[in-house]
Amino acid sequence: MQKPQSPRPGDLVVVRRSRWRVADVRRYEHCALVTLHGSGRHDTRAVRRVVTPFDVIECIDRDRRPRVIGSRGWWRACGTAIAGERPARGLVAARAAAIDLLPYQLEPALAVVHGLATRLLLADEVGLGKTIQAALIVSELIARGAIERVLVLTPAGLRDQWVDELSRRFDITAMRVDARMLRRAAIDLPIGVNPWSTVGVAIASLDYVKRPEVAPAVASVPWDVVVVDEAHTAAADSDRRAAAHALASNASYVLLLTATPHSGDRDRFASLCDVGAVDDTPLVVFRRTRSDVGVAGRRRVHVVRVRASAAERRMHSRLLRYASAVREERANRRSAETLLALGVLHKRMLSSAWSLAQSVERRLQSIATEDDVDEPAQLTLPLADAFGESTDADQPPAWPSTLRLGDRDRERRLLTVLLSAAREAAAAETKLRRLAALLRRTSERMVVFTEYRDTLLHILRKIARPAIVLHGGLGREERADALRTFATTPGAVLLATDAASEGLNLHHGCRSVVNLELPWNPSRLEQRIGRVDRIGQPRTVHAFHLVAATTGEDRVLDRLRARIAVAESDMRAADPLSDRTHERAIARALLGGESDDEDDAGESAGGGDT
Amino acid sequence: MKTMLVNLRAEATREAHRLTIARAIARAGTRMPVDRPVCASTPDRGRPLIARVRTARRRRLLAGRMLFIWQLASEDAIGRTIATSVVAMLLRLDPLPCGREAARRLVDRVVEIEARLRDAIDAELRTRQRELLDACGADARSRLVRDRAIAARHSSSADRHGGYQAGLFDRRRERAHRERAIEMQAFDEVAQARVHAAESAATVSPSQPRLLLVLAP
Numbered sequence: 001m002q003k004p005q006s007p008r009p010g011d012l013v014v015v016r017r018s019r020w021r022v023a024d025v026r027r028y029e030h031c032a033l034v035t036l037h038g039s040g041r042h043d044t045r046a047v048r049r050v051v052t053p054f055d056v057i058e059c060i061d062r063d064r065r066p067r068v069i070g071s072r073g074w075w076r077a078c079g080t081a082i083a084g085e086r087p088a089r090g091l092v093a094a095r096a097a098a099i100d101l102l103p104y105q106l107e108p109a110l111a112v113v114h115g116l117a118t119r120l121l122l123a124d125e126v127g128l129g130k131t132i133q134a135a136l137i138v139s140e141l142i143a144r145g146a147i148e149r150v151l152v153l154t155p156a157g158l159r160d161q162w163v164d165e166l167s168r169r170f171d172i173t174a175m176r177v178d179a180r181m182l183r184r185a186a187i188d189l190p191i192g193v194n195p196w197s198t199v200g201v202a203i204a205s206l207d208y209v210k211r212p213e214v215a216p217a218v219a220s221v222p223w224d225v226v227v228v229d230e231a232h233t234a235a236a237d238s239d240r241r242a243a244a245h246a247l248a249s250n251a252s253y254v255l256l257l258t259a260t261p262h263s264g265d266r267d268r269f270a271s272l273c274d275v276g277a278v279d280d281t282p283l284v285v286f287r288r289t290r291s292d293v294g295v296a297g298r299r300r301v302h303v304v305r306v307r308a309s310a311a312e313r314r315m316h317s318r319l320l321r322y323a324s325a326v327r328e329e330r331a332n333r334r335s336a337e338t339l340l341a342l343g344v345l346h347k348r349m350l351s352s353a354w355s356l357a358q359s360v361e362r363r364l365q366s367i368a369t370e371d372d373v374d375e376p377a378q379l380t381l382p383l384a385d386a387f388g389e390s391t392d393a394d395q396p397p398a399w400p401s402t403l404r405l406g407d408r409d410r411e412r413r414l415l416t417v418l419l420s421a422a423r424e425a426a427a428a429e430t431k432l433r434r435l436a437a438l439l440r441r442t443s444e445r446m447v448v449f450t451e452y453r454d455t456l457l458h459i460l461r462k463i464a465r466p467a468i469v470l471h472g473g474l475g476r477e478e479r480a481d482a483l484r485t486f487a488t489t490p491g492a493v494l495l496a497t498d499a500a501s502e503g504l505n506l507h508h509g510c511r512s513v514v515n516l517e518l519p520w521n522p523s524r525l526e527q528r529i530g531r532v533d534r535i536g537q538p539r540t541v542h543a544f545h546l547v548a549a550t551t552g553e554d555r556v557l558d559r560l561r562a563r564i565a566v567a568e569s570d571m572r573a574a575d576p577l578s579d580r581t582h583e584r585a586i587a588r589a590l591l592g593g594e595s596d597d598e599d600d601a602g603e604s605a606g607g608g609d610t
Numbered sequence: 611m612k613t614m615l616v617n618l619r620a621e622a623t624r625e626a627h628r629l630t631i632a633r634a635i636a637r638a639g640t641r642m643p644v645d646r647p648v649c650a651s652t653p654d655r656g657r658p659l660i661a662r663v664r665t666a667r668r669r670r671l672l673a674g675r676m677l678f679i680w681q682l683a684s685e686d687a688i689g690r691t692i693a694t695s696v697v698a699m700l701l702r703l704d705p706l707p708c709g710r711e712a713a714r715r716l717v718d719r720v721v722e723i724e725a726r727l728r729d730a731i732d733a734e735l736r737t738r739q740r741e742l743l744d745a746c747g748a749d750a751r752s753r754l755v756r757d758r759a760i761a762a763r764h765s766s767s768a769d770r771h772g773g774y775q776a777g778l779f780d781r782r783r784e785r786a787h788r789e790r791a792i793e794m795q796a797f798d799e800v801a802q803a804r805v806h807a808a809e810s811a812a813t814v815s816p817s818q819p820r821l822l823l824v825l826a827p
Contacts, residue, residue: 009690009691024690025690026690064657065657065717066659066660066821066824067657067658067659067660067717068659068660068662068713068716068717069659069661070661071661071664073659073661074659074660074661074823074825075661077659077823078679078823079635079636079638080636081679081681081696081822082632082696083632083633083635084636084694085694085696086691086692086693086694087695087745088684088692088742088746089745089748090628090629094629095633095636101626101629101630102626103619103622103626104619104622106622106625106626107616107618107619107621107622110618110621110625111616113748113749114618114621114748115748115750115752116616116752118752118753118755121613144692144749146750146753146811220793222800222804249763252753252756252757252760252808253753273612278756278759278760278763279756280612281612281755282614283612283613283614284614284615284616285613285614285615286616287615
């Protein structure tokens with residue numbers, strides 16, 4: 001006889017004319033929230049939550065009298081009982097997760113279960129499965145009934161990857177929350193209901209969440225877990241950091257994920273470690289290398305020194321001439337900013353002569369139209385990108401206000417000469433010739449990285465192989481299409497900028513990365529190679545750094561090596577060097593190669609005092 | 611900035627081993643490929659299941675004893691199962707019934723044993739139960755510390771105690787202040803509810819051992 005009863009976990013029940021097994025019961029003053037798992041043959045993975053007494057739950061069988069069954073059924077039940085054991089200090093969800101059981105990936109979840117951590121920094125090397133580790137913690141907490149609302153903040157390009165990983169591996173239904181979804185939800189929901197509060201596991205872009213019109217609605221939801229993916233982007237004094245901290249400091253659990261937590265700047269690292277801190281409880285850090293966990297893959301790094309052509313050397317000397325004119329004039333005023341601005345111009349040159357020509361051309365136009373500087377006059381509304389899908393981080397920076405001469409005619413003359421030299425060099429760039437030679441040597445898929453979108457589009461016009469572009473200006477569908485095409489086209493070349501490729505898994509069928517220019521931040525270099533050097537990469541990974549030897553890029557390489565060494569040691573012992581120091585030092589090295597020891601010493605001392 | 615490194619390598623290796631075995635056991639007898647994980651299943655909280663051994667080898671192994679498999683469990687204050695442990699027990703008993711209605715008489719015997727030996731069994735399992743209890747709730751306790759810190763931060767935040775000057779003719783600041791106060795109260799309620807939930811989860815108690823399976827010779 002079926003009759004309404006108070007259900008208990010494990011009971012077989014009938015709800016809405018279907019059979020379910022009760023997984024969890026939470027009793028409140030006047031009602032109970034009951035979690036049900038599908039009990040039929042075809043819906044064992046279905047999960048429903050109902051509220052009694054509003055939903056009628058009929059217990060099917062509460063007779064406790066033993067039952068004699070056949071031997072086979074008994075052994076099956078015995079297996080279920082043993083396999084379904086829930087040890088107090090063990091993991092519940094990992095058994096059913098579609099993951100390989102690698103011990104090091106279980107450690108963070110065990111730390112949470114053992115009560116050692118509520119705020120974690122997962123800082124394993126690139127490609128060791130930080131997403132899986134974070135998802136394992138989330139699924140474990142969900143399985144224990146400890147959490148209900150999860151917010152994953154990630155770069156826009158990784159939202160679909162998160163949704164897919166959570167669903168495919170952990171059977172967690174996550175929802176990508178963006179302007180489009182919220183707009184749809186706002187139409188369906190009653191007035192006054194916050195759409196964010198209707199989502200259990202929300203995957204959103206940090207850049208979208210930080211927007212002033214979005215942030216209050218997100219912050220008003222009591223998130224149990226906040227995951228910040230690629231957390232190094234939320235370090236230092238930035239809007240991203242402020243948004244991530246505001247959300248994380250109200251969450252019961254905080255997970256920060258980054259393979260490159262430390263880029264040589266101690267203050268940045270400290271600000272990252274403080275995201276979500278509410279008391280003295282320390283941040284629990286997991287930092288494992290591939291050799292630590294015994295999955296060291298083979299990686300070969302090739303520094304390909306490219307000898308600049310006569311036209312490129314001429315362009316370089318013209319740029320130095322312009323730089324020295326600016327430095328002479330602004331010797332006593334804001335010299336550090338001038339140095340940085342000149343450094344950026346050099347960076348553009350090292351990326352491609354074409355991109356330098358673009359910048360110089362824009363500057364000449366602004367001089368001709370009597371605009372002092374081509375900087376944006378006011379903050380722009382995000383009208384062009386209402387859904388928060390694109391980024392401008394790979395667009396060339398505006399011409400800095402510190403980079404100009406008092407004598408306009410002289411500046412025009414210098415820049416005109418520089419522009420013609422850059423155009424001449426762009427006609428036959430040696431780096432592109434070298435890239436073409438590299439591409440001729442193999443028919444494998446390759447990823448070519450550059451910092452700037454205009455360089456990327458320039459390469460696209462120059463190379464002969466089938467090429468796919470991936471930059472910050474692409475929308476979600478375009479990005480997905482690009483990645484799909486790359487994965488299915490034999491011998492394809494993916495031309496990507498850092499801004500668009502962060503966190504992507506490109507190691508299936510691709511093992512070579514070419515860096516057209518060296519980024520000044522070592523973290524970026526590691527992130528680039530990490531796209532193909534990941535767990536599951538069966539072959540030796542090749543990373544090619546194209547270094548223009550006679551235009552000062554070899555000195556950038558030296559600085560990078562030094563900075564990587566500092567970052568490595570700083571994870572254990574503090575030895576700070578700030579980004580600005582580093583970039584200024586690179587800029588100084590590029591602008592004539594004089595020694596930078598004095599300045600570095602000064603900065604280090606300053607850093608130590610603070 | 612306070613950071614801490616924890617080394618759980620040994621525990622993680624043990625746990626991976628345990629999970630591998632659990633996956634293999636759950637997969638045994640099915641045609642699922644080895645690399646495919648099994649679906650999570652809720653332990654059957656229905657009736658105890660009894661079977662009689664069919665092979666001579668197993669009968670020899672039992673040597674006239676009955677195998678009882680019990681489940682120990684810990685529950686939190688809202689009745690959720692936090693942890694379970696399976697304990698096997700061999701009991702030597704009088705010869706079991708056979709012939710007609712043997713099954714019914716076997717069931718009666720198990721019911722009688724369960725009722726008669728309940729205290730002895732409870733005493734036998736008490737140590738295991740205590741071990742299970744001690745290991746439970748560590749995660750909830752650490753969460754409770756953080757939730758309390760969040761609640762305390764809210765209640766002492768500068769926004770709450772900051773004064774404001776109401777305008778003589780313009781009510782906008784007054785309205786903004788009122789809205790802020792409502793928002794603060796909502797935050798407070800959420801924070802307190804969380805602390806309450808974490809306290810409930812951290813309060814762990816044992817539930818009565820439950821007979822799952824019986825194997826009779």
